[in-house]
Amino acid sequence: MRHDLTKMMKMIYDDVGFEDITTNALIPPGLHVKGQIIAKETGLVAGVELAVDIFAEFKVETKILKHDGEEIQPGQIIMEIAGDPRNILSLERTVLNLMMRMIGIATLTAKMVEMAKNVNPNVIVAGTRKTTPGLQFFEKNAIRSGGGDTHRYRLDDCILIKDNHLALVGDVAEAVSRAKKYASFTKKIEIEVETLEETLQAAKAGADIIMLDNMTPKEVINVLSVLENEKIRDNIIMEVSGGINLDNIVQFAKTGVDVISTGYITHSAKSLDLSLELQDMH
Incomplete structure (x- = not known):
């Protein structure tokens, strides 16, 4: 502080x-x-x-x-x-x-935490880095006061491989492999994916957290079901993000995902x- x-x-x-x-x-x-x-x-x-x-x-x-x-x-x-x-x-x-x-x-x-937990008591509602530059520390703490999770405060909190990282590296498994070689054991490795294929690649490569980006609730349910069937769901934190707001957070919470991250609670x-x-x- x-x-x-x-x-x-x-x-x-x-x-x-x-x-x-x-x-x-x-x-x-x-x-x-x-x-x-x-x-x-x-x-x-x-x-x-x-x-x-x-x-x-x-x-x-x-x-x-x-x-x-x-x-x-x-x-x-x-x-x-x-x-x-x-x-x-x-x-x-x-x-x-x-x-x-x-x-x-x-x-x-x-409000969003209450809506989500009413249908999925174990779900975590988290913020994103869509915060006001210079005020992110205070805005993240406001999220905590509201019962949400702060997610990353800064870029050095954890590794989060996003779409533009993947565009340059070219491969999900290679990106996770590089991250594992670079990161301390104290830092989790999260990766943002957009398809079922990328999700499976990330899970098999050993990502700690997989963020399903801009998927519909139906697509999220399908991804989680495939991971369960493949018996590779247990040790992975599954997060969903992208366009989540008051109108659809309940639908995403019902999917059974572990974490819902949304910039809506700060930018809106x-x-x-x-x-x-x-x-x-x-």
């Missing part, structure tokens, strides 16, 4: 520039104010710990009333704050924007509205 918080501080200072000219023109130094961050919509909390860390950097005191992963309703107080109003006003928009974004992701993730999440209200200035 510390490395990413340092980057976040730089973004805040870049936003302020030499000074918050409006706040400094209107608010004299040396004052103390109390305030609250209030939910304006129903959702699932995320980003509270990040907000606490940001406020702490500017000596603003905080009291958490709703923790990450807890439900909120309109009008409920998520956090109480107290400190120099100049600092609070300079941070207000950045903190709210981050929390609103993270709460939106957590809320959508929780709607930010939930929050407000920061100040009072008791003295």
Whole structure:
């Protein structure tokens, strides 16, 4: 968290520039104010710990009333704050924007997790790398707050062989073989496939995770059935991805796949509205 918080501080200072000219023109130094961050919509909390860390950097005191992963309703107080109003006003928009974004992701993730697990209790709903550059750490943690799996945070988390890798290597088995020779035993090897033939090649080559990309639920069921019949299903994590959203996640969960990964929970999440209200200035 510390490395990413340092980057976040730089973004805040870049936003302020030499000074918050409006706040400094209107608010004299040396004052103390109390305030609250209030939910304006129903959702699932995320980003509270990040907000606490940001406020702490500017000596603003905080009291958490709703923790990450807890439900909120309109009008409920998520956090109480107290400190120099100049600092609070300079941070207000950045903190709210981050929390609103993270709460939106957590809320959508929780909805999709619930839908999938209602028909397949063991399925994992995961994010993808379709995140906002510079904010991926926070967006991934919002997925976790919503009950989802973060998948890869970065490219060094695991090997994931995708279609363009295969286009250059030219062969599924060769790609997996090269990955096995290069990777540490601590890193899983995942490969993205688009056909039953590629799936069988990947399974026989020893891939740890096979991602079925852009297949229909019917095609996924067929692939899983063939792997079962070939008796090569047991030690492989089967993942499905590509175009998965609120309209079709239940159908994919019903296939019996192990993991459903979707960029929808980040690239299509709607930010939930929050407000920061100040009072008791003295």
